[in-house]
Amino acid sequence: MKLLKAFIFFTIILSACTPSGKNKLPILGQVADAQFEFLSQDSAVVTPQTFENKIYVTDFFFTTCPTICPTMKAQMLRVYEKFENNDNVILLSHTIDPQHDTVGLLRDYAGRLGINSDHWLMVTGDKKEIFDVAKKYMVSAMEDKDQPGGFVHSGAFVLIDKKKQIRGYYDGTKELETNELMDDIEVLLNEG
Amino acid sequence: MKDKKLIYFAPFVVMVVVALVLIFSTKSKNQGEAIYEARCANCHMENGKGLQSLIPPLANADYLNKYRGKLACIVKKGMEEKVIVNGVEYQQQMPANEEFTDTDIANVLNYVLTNWGNEEKPLSLQEVQEQLESCP
Numbered sequence: 001m002k003l004l005k006a007f008i009f010f011t012i013i014l015s016a017c018t019p020s021g022k023n024k025l026p027i028l029g030q031v032a033d034a035q036f037e038f039l040s041q042d043s044a045v046v047t048p049q050t051f052e053n054k055i056y057v058t059d060f061f062f063t064t065c066p067t068i069c070p071t072m073k074a075q076m077l078r079v080y081e082k083f084e085n086n087d088n089v090i091l092l093s094h095t096i097d098p099q100h101d102t103v104g105l106l107r108d109y110a111g112r113l114g115i116n117s118d119h120w121l122m123v124t125g126d127k128k129e130i131f132d133v134a135k136k137y138m139v140s141a142m143e144d145k146d147q148p149g150g151f152v153h154s155g156a157f158v159l160i161d162k163k164k165q166i167r168g169y170y171d172g173t174k175e176l177e178t179n180e181l182m183d184d185i186e187v188l189l190n191e192g
Numbered sequence: 193m194k195d196k197k198l199i200y201f202a203p204f205v206v207m208v209v210v211a212l213v214l215i216f217s218t219k220s221k222n223q224g225e226a227i228y229e230a231r232c233a234n235c236h237m238e239n240g241k242g243l244q245s246l247i248p249p250l251a252n253a254d255y256l257n258k259y260r261g262k263l264a265c266i267v268k269k270g271m272e273e274k275v276i277v278n279g280v281e282y283q284q285q286m287p288a289n290e291e292f293t294d295t296d297i298a299n300v301l302n303y304v305l306t307n308w309g310n311e312e313k314p315l316s317l318q319e320v321q322e323q324l325e326s327c328p
Contacts, residue, residue, distance in 0.1 A: 066287040070235045074243050112245040112284075173234075 025159075025187055029166040034136040038094070038123035041106040046092075046123050048164070055188050056090045056160050057181065059172055060134055062097035063109045068155045072172040073113060076157070080120050082182055088162075089185060091120040094134070098124045137166070157181055161188050224303030227296055231289065232304075240308040246284055248277035251308035263315070264323035267297050294321050 038046045057079060061069040076091060083089040095101035101109075106122040124130075137158045159168040159181060168184050170177040229238075232250075236242055240251035248255065255277045256263065270288035274281060292300075298320045305312035 064285055066285075067234060070243055070247055071237075073246070074237060077244070109246065112282075114244050 023187060023190075025167040025184055027165045027167065028169070029138060030164055031136050031160060031166065032164040034133055034164075036125070036129055036133045038125035038130070039103050040117055041103065041110040041122045042117045043103050044117070046121055050121070051090060051092070051160070051164070053088075053162050054090050055088055055162060055185060056092055057185070058092040058094065058137060058158050058160065059156065060094050060096050060130075060139055060154075062095050063101050063105055064097070068173050072155055072157075075172050075175065075178040076120075077113065077115070078178060079157075079182055079185075080115055083185065084116075084119055086189070087118075088189060089119070093120070093122045094130050095122070095124050096127075096130060096134070098127050098130060138169075159184055159188070161191070224299035224301075227292075227300040228303050232300065235286070240304065240310075242277075245280050245282060248275060248280070248282045250304050251310065253277050253310075256305060256310065256312055260312070260315075261323060263301050264297050264320045265327035267301060268292060268324060269327055294324065297324070 034048060036047065040046050057076075059072060059076065061072060063069075073093075076093065080091055095106065101124050103124060106124055110117065110120070110122050137160075139154050139156045139158060155171060155173045157170045157172040157178070158166060159170070161167050167188060168181065170181040172178065235247050236250050237247075240249060240253075242249035242251075250256070255275065266286070267289055269290075271286040272284075274283045276282075289297075294317060298315055298317050301320070302314040304310065305314055
């Protein structure tokens with residue numbers, strides 16, 4: 001009896017010590033067939049090719065958003081600062097208000113955030129194309145005149161691997177979920 | 193005999209008094225904080241730090257002292273003009289809060305004025321109302 005108890009005790013301790021399942025991420029979808037052509041804050045053309053063989057994190061926002069965007073950008077900035085020097089990782093923020101958010105405005109916004117377009121692209125383009133690509137990432141970005149700022153959007157960060165597969169969704173307004181995203185990027189980097 | 197009975201009740205009386213004091217003091221203390229978290233923290237951040245040069249800080253912001261007389265109108269009517277806070281220029285839109293009562297505005301501003309290292313004198317309700325009467 002005592003032996004059995006000791007055995008159970010040790011298995012519990014052991015399983016608690018091994019990192020739990022976080023060394024493999026699920027495949028939640030894929031975006032390999034997504035076509036788009038956007039312009040970045042530096043007027044550079046951004047297409048699926050831009051992300052060839054890169055791990056990237058994407059989200060949707062607009063510069064005049066009165067609700068969740070500043071929090072999302074504060075969290076994304078943490079991701080940016082952590083992977084700023086890693087050329088395998090790119091961040092991609094789409095405006096969902098392209099009429100207002102021109103290249104010039106995005107340049108100003110990015111400048112005020114203090115970010116470099118090598119590692120964090122802010123893109124604008126044709127509205128329908130942006131909303132179509134949002135559907136591909138399965139993030140809801142829809143026009144809604146009743147919401148503050150005129151848009152609803154999910155606040156999600158989407159993690160895409162080098163094979164253009166979706167590997168994770170995170171609530172970009174939450175510090176803890178953003179921590180998890182940063183851990184998961186490390187997991188993908190180790191996948192090679 | 194009577195005295196003894198009173199002694200039995202004393203602990204209850206003390207407990208009720210303590211509970212009431214706690215309820216009232218935490219309630220009035222937290223009202224400004226609750227408004228801040230619900231309506232301001234998403235932009236100015238939890239600790240009033242702001243966000244880079246996009247959103248100005250409220251923590252240790254020289255603006256609070258320099259433009260004390262404008263604060264109520266900023267909260268009520270929003271703001272969209274170049275401002276310089278602690279030497280950095282900002283120009284984004286801060287939304288209006290037309291539905292705030294005068295007390296809401298006083299509470300949230302006083303939370304800002306006395307937290308995160310800020311040691312400004314709180315605004316009285318009367319000061320807030322005077323400011324609101326002459327909003328641009």
